[in-house]
Amino acid sequence: MPCSPDSPVAQETPDSDPRTEDWRRRLDCAFEPVQSMFADGLTAAREQLGEAALAAYIDAARLLCKLGRGAEPVLAFLEGWPTVCQCLGHGSLDLVLTWVRNIQRTPNGDVLGAFFQALPATAVALGSPELLAAYLDLLMEVAQQSSPSIHRRHAILPSRALPELIRRAPPLLAQVNLHGLREWARHGLRHYAKNPERQADYFALQSADSRALFQSQRQGTLLRAHERQLDCSLRALWGDPVALISYSEAFDQLRRPQPYADANGFHLPDLRVDRNGVSGLDQYRLTLAHLAAHRRYTRALAADNVSPFQRMSIECLEDARVDTLVLKRFPGLRKPLLALHPRPEEEACDPTRESCIRHRMTMLSRAILDADHGYRNPVTRQFAELFHAQLRQGPSDTASMAALAKEYLIASRQPSDAFAQVYFTDTEVPYRDDNRLLWYFTDLDDESEDHTTAAPPPTAPASLVHHYPEWDYVTHSYLADWVSLYEHLHSRGRAEDIEQLLHRHTGLVKRLERILAQLTPQDRERLRHQEDGSELDLDWAVRSWIDHRCRRNADTRINQSVRQVRRDLAVSLLLDLSASLGDPVQGGSSAQSVLSLAQEAVAVLAWAIDRLGDPFAIAGFHSNTRHEARYWHIKGFSEAWRDEPRARLAALEAGYSTRMGVALRHAGHYLSGQKKDKRLLLILTDGQPADIDVSDPDFLIADTRQAVLELERDGILCHCISLDPHADDYVRKIFGKRFSIIDRVERLPEKLPEIFLTLTA
Amino acid sequence: MVQSDVLYDYRVHREPYYRPQGDEIALFLAAYKRRLPVMVKGPTGCGKSRFVEYMAWKLGKPLLTVACNEDMTAADLVGRWLLDADGTRWQDGMLTLAARHGGICYLDEIVEARQDSAVVIHPLTDHRRQLPLDKKGELVQAHPDFQLVISYNPGYQSVMKDLKQSTKQRFTAFRFDYPSAEVESEILVRETSIDPELAPRLIDLATSARRLKGHGLDEGISTRLLVYAASLMADGVGARQACRMALIDPLTDDDDIRATLEHAIDALFP
């Protein structure tokens, strides 16, 4: 840090100093608020600037006063300049004043108040006069290019982007360097040149592209870039996959949220910068290990009747316990963990002036985790020892930690603990979470979930009605004709759209083409006893040889050759069209929905199957209670993969729920009509079977399982492709080992054909 | 008794190391007593072949192993006419050899064979225990010691590569899986004399990787690969290099999975 924003504590001043009045005259500024703050402001400024620089300071303020932009720029300058000056030196004053004169010549003079308001923090973030100069240039560039003008020459209206940029610069510069800020700003200038309103939104970070672009300028490790890897780590190391959800620290400067766990998953910052030699990725891993260990070892405690200090102390020991258990399983994590865990100086906190409670507990935590802590405090040493004695018996538990923590609090209590001023330096353990799941409150109401059903019904054209049974696992019997299934021809969109999707994947299509070409061994048939052929058919050759030797007529068909045969396979592809498919892809940058990805994937797959020549059908399904299950015909076995079915695929819409069993039965009904050796039913879905009239989640799972068994009995193999990364449990229940889970939905277009090809290779 | 031992080369002379996972040895003996055909199923490298080899040794019978593949024809199993200086000569295939002289014929990875080749085993697996050699015009009656064993890895996802029901239903089955952690680490120590402290860490790594099956990995790390890694480590190769070479690189080219496993190595081996 080249400089710090904190100004030294102002000293007491005598009431009225004759020199102050001299300066006041020199300032010559009649604004009432300026007059009233002047005496105090001057004293503080004199402290920081020194007498010598004071004249230039006052003259600059005088200039600002005469600009006709009101009191605000003057006030902000008088208050803020000393900090700027401390940080960047006196020389920067000229830079700033030159810029002020230039901006005055544009219609943007009103921005000066905001400019001087933000200047101290901006200066701190920039840290050098050179960067300040570059920053001022950037502001000028933005002013010129974003002010609406006539004939691109005479700016007539003030820029709406400029004040936004100026106001936001300090927090933004805390995350990107000036270069990054400039790249981001230039993008906004270029892309919204004709639309000042949207441009202002861009600079205010209101638009999605602006945020995304800004993120990409940030340095460090992006969670999104490593999400799958971290997900795999959780699964592999802990056998405990949990959803990872990112939050941004970028737009939330006030309170820096800590990682946390809740019912939805693990919440992690979207970006981690390297710290103490530990890469952002390793920091994420450590946080995940800590959170996963909490999930495994921590049992929540009642928060009622626990004082705030007790909570703090219990959390400290419980955190230390789970960390200890992590290190026991994964000793290789010790190095990064100790590099991140602060190591407060033992004497750094003065218990006569401030509360040392955080300091003390961080030291205890350090002492527990680091054998070479070197702390001398006997209570710290004693409790670290007691802690280890506990853990030598086994993993111990949260309740024992709570007991130990309470004892520690008593043994280490200091009168200053309750002081308002708390010593904070080196007391934050960055890889830990906020422990919100460690506590439960007995008087809290359960939140009731509300089920929202989505999307208006796709208008239903003429349909056929079928009735299917459903399996009731409780009574172990079928409910006859329980579900009404309406089958429709899907409406049509533009077939060209599907063609275009294929074009988007030319790379993939090329790769598949190669694979398809190689996909031969299984569909080769050896033709023996041939006149011509690629190689000698030994058995026939020998036979002829014998005949020849016996002077009989020798058969000349002694070759064999290889012929391609059609694969004896029929495929039916069933698409889940429930409402959730309409959701945007999680973590994806664009607003693409899962459904549109599925369309792409199916387009590629259909192309591939068509190339192979296997007969195939495509249908979609969803449901709105058992009285209204829908089955959308997209392509039938006898239809060619031409414009009609493609147009239907292009028109898919998502809505309603997922009643899977009945759809499987119906698709199976058609598939069993195909006289083929192998019959494969692929089902693409993003969640478990569910419908709004069924409250028992196991009911439809059991029914779907039953449907799969029925089909298997009829010689139809069902294979599920699930887009729910946490589907293992129920998918396995339903499909046994016949399923694939796609953790990264964006990769569906390449994965789907890949799965199909391995399934039928 | 003086008759020379045609199958001498196929005898298992030294006791193979086999660590039982359960009561499979006794059950195999029972199956052999009745000469029931046996199918051993399980993921690759979990000890199926080792088990069969051990049983052959224990029973004192020759073991004739055929690694099946899709280019294999029925003639490879049954036998064929060959040309030589004097004309033609019949040569028994492995299956015929075992059936004629009384050995255990082990068809490894039978699903890899084309289905029409696989069906030649059918007549040997029912009560007739006969093998017709159509081309030679001979009907071989199986030797009383003969037994048929096949291995089968159900992990294949391909619906094309599944055994026909009519084939499956001729065998008794032994279902194998990767051994439990303790057993597996015992195997590593016995097979490679790796430091007994390090073996469980290797197993932890394998467990981690096995959890990724279906999430980027088609198969988990096999016991066989663990044995490789352990033997490298026993010879002084660093854990990191040994694991990468024997456990990660053979398994995957998926960058995320690789990174995950490398991190697991770092976390497990300080």
Ligand SMILES: Nc1ncnc2c1ncn2[C@@H]1O[C@H](COP(=O)(O)OP(=O)(O)OP(=O)(O)O)[C@@H](O)[C@H]1O
């Ligand atoms: N129970 C066991 N006792 C001793 N060694 C074992 C055992 N299980 C596995 N191994 C070790 O694992 C290695 C691989 O086992 P094996 O070759 O029998 O696998 P497999 O199941 O036949 O695999 P594949 O299906 O690929 O042929 C063996 O060489 C041996 O070192």
Ligand SMILES: [Mg+2]
């Ligand atoms: Mg084997």
